Amino acid sequence: MGGGFGTPADSGAAGSGSAAPAALTLVITTFNxxxxxxxxxxxxxxxxxxxxxIVVVDNASTDDTQDVLTAAAARLSVPLVNxxxxxxxxxxxxFAAGVERALAEGAAWLWLMDDDVVVLPGAVAALxxxxxxxxxxxGRRLDDAGRPFFWQHRFLPFLGIHVPVRGNVFQDSPVFETxxxxxxxxxxxxxxxxxxxxxxxxxxxxxxxxxxxWLASRITDVVYVNDFVLQKVRxxxxxxxxxxxxxxxxxxxxxxxxxxxxxxxQYLQAHGRYHRAGFAxxxxxxxxxxxxxxxAVEHRISGAGSLWRGWRESRIIxxxxxxxxxxxxxxxxxxEAPSPTDRxxxx
Numbered sequence: 001m002g003g004g005f006g007t008p009a010d011s012g013a014a015g016s017g018s019a020a021p022a023a024l025t026l027v028i029t030t031f032n033x034x035x036x037x038x039x040x041x042x043x044x045x046x047x048x049x050x051x052x053x054i055v056v057v058d059n060a061s062t063d064d065t066q067d068v069l070t071a072a073a074a075r076l077s078v079p080l081v082n083x084x085x086x087x088x089x090x091x092x093x094x095f096a097a098g099v100e101r102a103l104a105e106g107a108a109w110l111w112l113m114d115d116d117v118v119v120l121p122g123a124v125a126a127l128x129x130x131x132x133x134x135x136x137x138x139g140r141r142l143d144d145a146g147r148p149f150f151w152q153h154r155f156l157p158f159l160g161i162h163v164p165v166r167g168n169v170f171q172d173s174p175v176f177e178t179x180x181x182x183x184x185x186x187x188x189x190x191x192x193x194x195x196x197x198x199x200x201x202x203x204x205x206x207x208x209x210x211x212x213x214w215l216a217s218r219i220t221d222v223v224y225v226n227d228f229v230l231q232k233v234r235x236x237x238x239x240x241x242x243x244x245x246x247x248x249x250x251x252x253x254x255x256x257x258x259x260x261x262x263x264x265x266q267y268l269q270a271h272g273r274y275h276r277a278g279f280a281x282x283x284x285x286x287x288x289x290x291x292x293x294x295x296a297v298e299h300r301i302s303g304a305g306s307l308w309r310g311w312r313e314s315r316i317i318x319x320x321x322x323x324x325x326x327x328x329x330x331x332x333x334x335x336e337a338p339s340p341t342d343r344x345x346x347x
Contacts, residue, residue, distance in 0.1 A: 025055055025111070026055070029095050030057070031115075047121070055081040055083060055098050056083065057085060058084040066082075083098065085097060091208065092202070096199045099112070099199060109190065120228055126229055135191065136217070137187040138222075142230070144233055161285060185230050199212050258286065262313065267325055
């Protein structure tokens with residue numbers, strides 16, 4: 001059954017777009033976390049209204065993920081597409097494959113989600129009230145202990161990094177406008193996805209969703225709304241920095257956080273927003289954040305080498321003169337208004 005989503009509108013108050021229902025497809029990427037995946041699919045099974053379809057991208061898992069998907073397909077009331085990749089393409093490659101399949105299946109809206117969360121009751125209805133106004137939406141999340149999870153950032157092209165926004169961003173409005181994305185719950189219209197192309201699988205992990213949100217913000221408003229729709233279930237070590245929480249990570253993630261600076265620089269150059277000195281400062285800040293994560297959260301320094309290796313690879317990527325951004329799947333029609341300038345780029 002459909003999720004009752006409205007057709008995106010260019011303007012109007014929240015909830016004003018109560019047009020005919022549109023197809024909502026939930027896109028999940030998973031890798032060797034069958035226990036978390038089972039819990040997520042159980043929470044989806046209890047949704048009312050529910051998505052019209054679920055696409056699960058299995059990144060060549062070696063655990064019992066396929067058994068979990070077979071069992072889920074038998075009990076779910078909506079179709080489940082089991083898309084198993086021949087190799088682990090990372091979160092970025094998984095979401096690229098999932099978005100492509102969802103669009104081929106006729107999705108009008110795509111809800112992109114990692115496997116280590118559960119969906120809260122009423123989540124589809126909570127998001128549906130915004131789909132008549134916005135085309136790229138993020139709902140709020142709870143952490144594994146049931147507390148609000150910090151996610152309020154803006155991407156600064158000058159530095160090539162996202163920075164936290166302090167304070168209660170919902171104090172005066174239920175909508176916080178941003179220009180960054182997160183695949184832990186991004187809801188995006190098929191129209192926008194076609195115009196900006198698939199998520200860039202070359203990122204593998206880290207930075208792919210940030211860039212996808214920024215690309216979306218070049219043509220439409222990207223928002224964070226004051227409705228709790230997800231809860232994280234994977235516990236993480238973290239420290240409170242006052243303006244944000246800093247979680248533990250992995251050496252693989254640290255490597256890609258630095259290596260993917262090369263792809264971020266290429267995208268900024270392609271859109272005329274690259275600033276050499278500012279980007280160099282952003283790279284130093286990225287390395288400093290990862291060192292703080294190592295020392296203050298993980299209490300070790302052995303992962304520093306992965307940052308150095310990632311930085312060296314980023315330089316190779318930045319020197320690649322043949323590099324091209326992901327192509328649009330659908331060009332905007334001549335009748336469409338010019339794309340809006342990203343109002344948050346100057347923040």
